[in-house]
Amino acid sequence: MVNVAILGFGTVGSGVAEVLAGHESSIARKADGLIKLKYIVDVRDFPDSPFQDCFVKDFAIVENDPDVDIVVETIGGVGVALEFTRRALEAGKSVVTSNKELVATHGYELNLLAKEKGVCYLFEASVGGGIPIIRPLSQCLAANEILEIHGILNGTTNYILTRMVRAGLPFDTALREAQKRGYAERDPSADVDGHDACRKICILADIAFGRHVSPEQVPTEGIRSVTLADMNYAEGAGKKIRLLGRAIRLDDGRVCAYVAPHLIDQSDPLAGVEDVFNAISVRGDAIGDVMFYGRGAGKLPTASAVVADVMDVARNLGHRKALLWEEGGPDTVGGAEEIRSRWYVRAASGADALKNAVGGKLLAGRGTGGEAALITDAAMTRGELDKKLSGVEALSVIRVLN
Amino acid sequence: MVNVAILGFGTVGSGVAEVLAGHESSIARKADGLIKLKYIVDVRDFPDSPFQDCFVKDFAIVENDPDVDIVVETIGGVGVALEFTRRALEAGKSVVTSNKELVATHGYELNLLAKEKGVCYLFEASVGGGIPIIRPLSQCLAANEILEIHGILNGTTNYILTRMVRAGLPFDTALREAQKRGYAERDPSADVDGHDACRKICILADIAFGRHVSPEQVPTEGIRSVTLADMNYAEGAGKKIRLLGRAIRLDDGRVCAYVAPHLIDQSDPLAGVEDVFNAISVRGDAIGDVMFYGRGAGKLPTASAVVADVMDVARNLGHRKALLWEEGGPDTVGGAEEIRSRWYVRAASGADALKNAVGGKLLAGRGTGGEAALITDAAMTRGELDKKLSGVEALSVIRVLN
Numbered sequence: 001m002v003n004v005a006i007l008g009f010g011t012v013g014s015g016v017a018e019v020l021a022g023h024e025s026s027i028a029r030k031a032d033g034l035i036k037l038k039y040i041v042d043v044r045d046f047p048d049s050p051f052q053d054c055f056v057k058d059f060a061i062v063e064n065d066p067d068v069d070i071v072v073e074t075i076g077g078v079g080v081a082l083e084f085t086r087r088a089l090e091a092g093k094s095v096v097t098s099n100k101e102l103v104a105t106h107g108y109e110l111n112l113l114a115k116e117k118g119v120c121y122l123f124e125a126s127v128g129g130g131i132p133i134i135r136p137l138s139q140c141l142a143a144n145e146i147l148e149i150h151g152i153l154n155g156t157t158n159y160i161l162t163r164m165v166r167a168g169l170p171f172d173t174a175l176r177e178a179q180k181r182g183y184a185e186r187d188p189s190a191d192v193d194g195h196d197a198c199r200k201i202c203i204l205a206d207i208a209f210g211r212h213v214s215p216e217q218v219p220t221e222g223i224r225s226v227t228l229a230d231m232n233y234a235e236g237a238g239k240k241i242r243l244l245g246r247a248i249r250l251d252d253g254r255v256c257a258y259v260a261p262h263l264i265d266q267s268d269p270l271a272g273v274e275d276v277f278n279a280i281s282v283r284g285d286a287i288g289d290v291m292f293y294g295r296g297a298g299k300l301p302t303a304s305a306v307v308a309d310v311m312d313v314a315r316n317l318g319h320r321k322a323l324l325w326e327e328g329g330p331d332t333v334g335g336a337e338e339i340r341s342r343w344y345v346r347a348a349s350g351a352d353a354l355k356n357a358v359g360g361k362l363l364a365g366r367g368t369g370g371e372a373a374l375i376t377d378a379a380m381t382r383g384e385l386d387k388k389l390s391g392v393e394a395l396s397v398i399r400v401l402n
Numbered sequence: 403m404v405n406v407a408i409l410g411f412g413t414v415g416s417g418v419a420e421v422l423a424g425h426e427s428s429i430a431r432k433a434d435g436l437i438k439l440k441y442i443v444d445v446r447d448f449p450d451s452p453f454q455d456c457f458v459k460d461f462a463i464v465e466n467d468p469d470v471d472i473v474v475e476t477i478g479g480v481g482v483a484l485e486f487t488r489r490a491l492e493a494g495k496s497v498v499t500s501n502k503e504l505v506a507t508h509g510y511e512l513n514l515l516a517k518e519k520g521v522c523y524l525f526e527a528s529v530g531g532g533i534p535i536i537r538p539l540s541q542c543l544a545a546n547e548i549l550e551i552h553g554i555l556n557g558t559t560n561y562i563l564t565r566m567v568r569a570g571l572p573f574d575t576a577l578r579e580a581q582k583r584g585y586a587e588r589d590p591s592a593d594v595d596g597h598d599a600c601r602k603i604c605i606l607a608d609i610a611f612g613r614h615v616s617p618e619q620v621p622t623e624g625i626r627s628v629t630l631a632d633m634n635y636a637e638g639a640g641k642k643i644r645l646l647g648r649a650i651r652l653d654d655g656r657v658c659a660y661v662a663p664h665l666i667d668q669s670d671p672l673a674g675v676e677d678v679f680n681a682i683s684v685r686g687d688a689i690g691d692v693m694f695y696g697r698g699a700g701k702l703p704t705a706s707a708v709v710a711d712v713m714d715v716a717r718n719l720g721h722r723k724a725l726l727w728e729e730g731g732p733d734t735v736g737g738a739e740e741i742r743s744r745w746y747v748r749a750a751s752g753a754d755a756l757k758n759a760v761g762g763k764l765l766a767g768r769g770t771g772g773e774a775a776l777i778t779d780a781a782m783t784r785g786e787l788d789k790k791l792s793g794v795e796a797l798s799v800i801r802v803l804n
Contacts, residue, residue: 131689131692305689
């Protein structure tokens, strides 16, 4: 029998307890033994919870109980979650988490610590909710040199973009709708400003390219500046606007990662990804392009990914190898400003001025006044584009994916 | 160091040798040690191959060499491949394969034998080529009760269907084009009659539902009867025709599996899967729907999945647990005839006769003469539909997915 403690009884933590309880027999069969929920650590009281016997308020009880094999960290953030994760690993317990912020910022050192202690630190649920991506990337695609990963990594922004284009809502209205439906927080910044997607592309880059990429090394742009006018022009050009996290192996060996809205072609499988769904596209030298699609968040999808990690640890107790990557640094990460692509530009300076400045095909659309938009013919860096745009009153500049 | 022997130096076998040689250092890093290709067993001579030192003609050399840890079986079929797989497992060697026919028909017994001998039998490459699906299904989604799997499992038929609708080619012409491009065999029956998709849905059902499903238990229909007229009617209704393998957990606990063409909605992520690409959709009780997409065949994609399995065995030598499922039987598999759905029907009897017989919405399209087509309003079994159609001269009957 393997004993589990859950830290934090919020949405994901309570989902983990539910999935463990609801699938007890099938989990035991697949994990070659019973997995028992022994503790739930939370400072709050939950008098109506069916897991009454499990609640404790003091993490030290878990830390000091040699019968606890696996700690599930669903606290979130990098404060107490980091402290408890370190202490759990130090105490020789494997840790499973859905905490993308902690993995993105401290995953490198926590993995090293886990290896040192002969235990595991697993985080399948930290990217894409329940969508299998960490294990496929690290195991199934292990024989590939990964060339690029990009994806729709944040369901909230994808919902907002979908509602804007489908219902003709401006950004603010679509955001309020997302908040009402529980898809966006009252302070929506982590989602709409791209920070959540940034953490996730860091984790994917760590695994795919084998060296640590820190969120502060990743230029991050959200969707606040995307307008209905941009969406109309994009539609007219057979394209959709999606917020992508993107990580690329550069020819010089560096890893380049960034988060920004992109125009993508209707024929791209990512274009059909709507509402709160996520999708991640991976390009390997042998496999070509593969894509993973599903619900990127939500209580039960995320919890099911956490429990799958718990089962993996339980099944291979003492044997499972850590997911390791190397330290990063300023020399190994960067180069987003060198990535060339075609660009969508909307400008107030009139069609001729815009076309003469950057060259490209003007788009049909509902611009007002002297407004015009185009997609450049030539691929260029953002710096090269900005030089050409020096005399143009640009209103929107969005990268076109390949 | 781990020593590997490849059985069969055809497309996939030679790809495995290439991937192992081309990624030697990164594979060694990820697998925690060198993986060395020691033997290639093939009765043919390959005087120009760079792997000259490895060739042997007698499998007994591999079988009797205690230094060989992993045998890669890329012979195909169920004759000598079955014999060599059994002998390799008996000799205490793990076996990795891309042989879907062998896994679909003998996977249950070969897995049992592997478990008995404390070794592995892995087959990620047997479904979806390089697309990660076996490991995600068995590990990442392990905390889910799987409710249904369906997918585009055969690239050749998907290429033919795509060419028919895009270029307006009749089936025979599109098939000849696929043969010219090397996507279809000279005898195309395994692909176009659905047998290949049948083997793959059997393997997926084994893993998802935990009991063996045999190809002969799976009603299988290919795409020979799909006409351009059907495609035109489908397009007019906002749908596409795709050959799907489908496996469902019935309420009574039985597993139902079948292969047949389906009309699917344009908004379904599978509708965008064109040419030789494959995609597999999995529905779990916690995760909801997830989809895996990529190249379902080809030398390097398939070889990269084989090598990933080899790395997994090498990394966890002596520790990796087998993928087990239970024996099947006539009582545990079946019920395809009980699955209700809406149906597309094209008939020569005229619009009124067809509509009066089955009820539904007539479709616009280029039928000739008195021909008409509709999609039924009501979901029903094929038996119920056939009763209603007794007085109607039906030309095509195709299931509509949900």
